[in-house]
Amino acid sequence: ETGVTQSPTHLIKTRGQQVTLRCSSQSGHNTVSWYQQALGQGPQFIFQYYREEENGRGNFPPRFSGLQFPNYSSELNVNALELDDSALYLCASSLGQDNEQFFGPGTRLTVL
C-alpha cells in the first residue's frame, strides 16, 4: 500500500509568481486536506476536497485554490506569491470524512 506522496520536495519562487503543488492520496482514500506549516508553528488548515468538491476551507485568501481529480489526487495552487507564503505545505488523505488523516512528507516552498 502506497502512502501519501507529494511533489516537488522543495521549491523556490519569487514574489508575485504562481505555484502548483501536487499530492497523491493513499490508495483507496477519497478525501484530501491541505495544511500550511510555517517555521516553528503547527499546521494550519487550508481546505479539504471530498470526491472532487471543496468541502471546507480555513482562513486563507482566494489566491489559494485547489483541485481534486477523479483518481483523488489533488493540487494546491497559490497565485501572487507573498514572502509569508514560505512554509511547508502538507497534504493529508483519508477515507471519507471524520476518519484518520494520513500525512505526506510535505513540500517546502521558499518565496524570495
Added chain:
Amino acid sequence: GDSVTQMEGPVTLSEEAFLTINCTYTATGYPSLFWYVQYPGEGLQLLLKATKADDKGSNKGFEATYRKETTSFHLEKGSVQVSDSAVYFCALSDRRDDKIIFGKGTRLHILP
C-alpha cells in the same frame, strides 16, 4: 474559535526520564483530541487519539487522557528513549467539520 495550547519547547531530557507535555484546548463542541509526532525529515504521524471524555489514548508507551473538566490532554511517557526525539503536536478536530486544529508543537530532545 477552537484552539489548542501546548507547552513551549524545546524540552530536553535524559534517556529513561519521565515525560509530560502539557496541552489544553478550547472548543465549543465535543472535539476529538490527538497527539501527532513529526520525526526529523518525515511527515506527521498520528501517535494517539481520544474521541470522548475520560478516554485514554495510548501507543508506543505514550498515553494521554481526555479530561473535559480541565480541557486538557497531556502527553506522558514513563521512560523516554533517544528515538523519541521529535516534535510533538497536540490537536483537535471538531466533528462539525473535518479540519484539524494544531498547537504550535513541542520539540523534544532526549540525551543518551
